[in-house]
Amino acid sequence: MVLGIDIGGTTTKIAGFRDTSVCGVISVQADDPVTSASGALGKFTDEFSLKLKHISKIAVTGVGANFLGRELFGIPLQRVPEFTAIGCGGLFLAGLKKAVVVSMGTGTAIVLADGREIKHLGGSGVGGGTLIGLSRYIINTTDFQNIVDLAGEGQLGNIDLNIRDISQVEMGNIPMSATASNFGRHSDKASQSDLALGLINLVCQSIGMMGVFASREEKVDQIVLTGKLVKLPQAEKIFNRLGKLFGKKFIIPDYAEFSTAVGSAYSISLTT
DSSP: OEEEEEEOSSEEEEEEEETTEEEEEEEEEOSSHHHHHHHHHHHHHHHTTOOGGGOOEEEEESTTGGGSOSEETTEEEEEOOHHHHHHHHHHHHHTOSEEEEEEESSSEEEEEEETTEEEEEEEESOSHHHHHHHHHHHHSOOOHHHHHHHHTTOOGGGTOEEHHHHOSSOBTTBOTTSEEETTOOOOTTOOHHHHHHHHHHHHHHHHHHHHHHHHHHHTOOEEEEESGGGGOTTHHHHHHHHHHHHTOEEEOOTTGGGHHHHHHHHHHHTTO
């Protein structure tokens, strides 16, 4: 078995990869990269009843990967560039040969993945960190599940302006229901739930449009979405609307939250 570990700013994800398939995933939270990597490995072996001898190699990627040494618990470590892991993971999980892959972490990274050729297209500071940060200041919570629960009762009509709110005629092929201005309504009727949904919509639409622009530039219709934000219940609906509007296909594959960890393991399994 080959393991992939993605050491992020606040969360470390680990994926087991064997015989060209994912055989288990977990995540842990820790501030220290070494502690989180060690904890993730220990939790993984315990949860899936593995012994260290069953693991041939560990691929590490993410912002904390460089804090580790050459091995972990005696198992050799191989560092994988994060953009490579993002691209390889997205393609493998989506079963595609070429796609724009969007990694929605604390911020957002976008790559073009074409087989083993990975090109970083750009990114944005808008991501999960934005959602949590704005939620703290606007609805007084930083708890991801609390934000999701609040948003489930929200109404975007109390937060956003649509095209029909500012125009009596259609604008090209843009439907009247399309968003004209995030948080443009300025309604005194807006509840905490409305605000939570508005924040999710703002972040997802911003990321989605970056994916659309990147896919247009690279002449690719498939956009693979990965990262923790795919867990938002509202995300799929928001991205599907954007895809329909702009003629693109947004894909959220299984294990999308663990895609970068999967990609790191997959990339070295090709040579193991």
